Amino acid sequence: MVENRPWLDALTHLVLVVGVLIVAFPVYVAFIASTHEPSAFVRGVMPLLPGDNMVETYSRMLGEGLELAGTPPVWLMLTNSFWMAMIIAVGKIIISLLSAFAIVYFRFPLRTLAFWTIFITLMLPVEVRIMPTFAVVADLGLLNSYAGLTLPLIASATATFLFRQFFMTVPEELMEAARVDGAGPMKFFKDILVPVSITNIAALFVIMFIYGWIQYLWPLLVTTQEQFYTIVMGIKRLMAQTDREPDWNLVMATVILAMLPPVLVVLSMQRLFVKGLVETEK
Template structure:
């Protein structure tokens, strides 16, 4: 039992406040920079109060973009990143939960070997097998397409493992009762396992959405058409261009806008996310 000591509460809150300040201060600086006029950064001093160009900077990024960087308007890149993250999240969840269901509830030869082959792929992320993966995608004609952006990333050994471990905790009597009531395998999966897995799916969805959102190396390889650029690629191009033509207020506006969708996902699914992590731990 934790002792209730006033000085300990003060120390705990002080450490928490310092930690939040360290994490949040760079975000605050990025927001302040996104509201400044272009000539502000030529003075070499970064102001700590908002400027007067917030609406103009954000409007420019969403409509015309930073044209000198070769990237399309931010709205298109945000849409591409959102679509990519959603497809990856849904694909990973569907493949992982059905794979775990088959491994746990079906008896077929070499099912344990199949699980361990899936699990071993944890040691082979896309960055390790990127050359053969790119060759396959190129041979299939999937370069500069949403299929090429997402299909190589939708398999997930981690999610399969987590769903398998969760299914193993479900009592066998539940399956037997469903069988006595005349429920088939897919009805048992749809009416019993899916509702029980709701919090686990929510927790994984948040993690996988952010995973898909922050992808940089793979989209950089498979897209040469600016219509398929993602927001992370766009920010990198803008930052490289800003070194020679200082427009850091536009780059920081892009950074703040790129941060909003993942933050909204975490906020909207916070309760289910925390609950899912707690239940997974149990």
């Protein structure tokens, strides 16, 4: 029995509000900095109200970029990051669904070994195998391309493991009923397994989209043309201007714009995302 204690509810909400303020305040400061002149961020006393340069700053970054820092317009970098994150997220989910389906529902020699071989790759992130991976991508002529940006990151042992664990909880009666109705393996997969996995797919999509969106090291290696720069690369280049102080208002405007797509993805899929993380029974 849960006791009704108003003071405890008030304390809980107070802690939640304080936590939200702590997390949101740096974002607010970044937005305020993007609306003032460049010197406002480093002057020592940061204004807490928006300035007069917001329209000019955001229009300049979206439409022109910053030629001095070698960055293309932000809309182009946002587009590159979006397609990179989308291809990685969708590709990881498709490959993981199929591999988990094969491991759980098909009987073949060394099935367990195949699963653990996939799972062990968790110990070898891209940073560990980055040089041989780069050599393979370069030999295949995939530098400065979406294929080069995404293919080496598209497999996911974590998603395969999670889908395998979920498929093992699906009642065998569903498979037997599908078999009696004459459904083949792929029809069972498409019409039964995928629909009951929607919340898991949504939760993994959000996580994998953000994973692809924030990639920096791999795009830095495989792209040398501005037309393939991602937004994280652009932020770094804006901050690394030589022989002068960075234009912090432009940097912060780019940071705010870079934050919007992942936030919109999380908000639009919030209900399915939460259900996919907390549900134990389907």
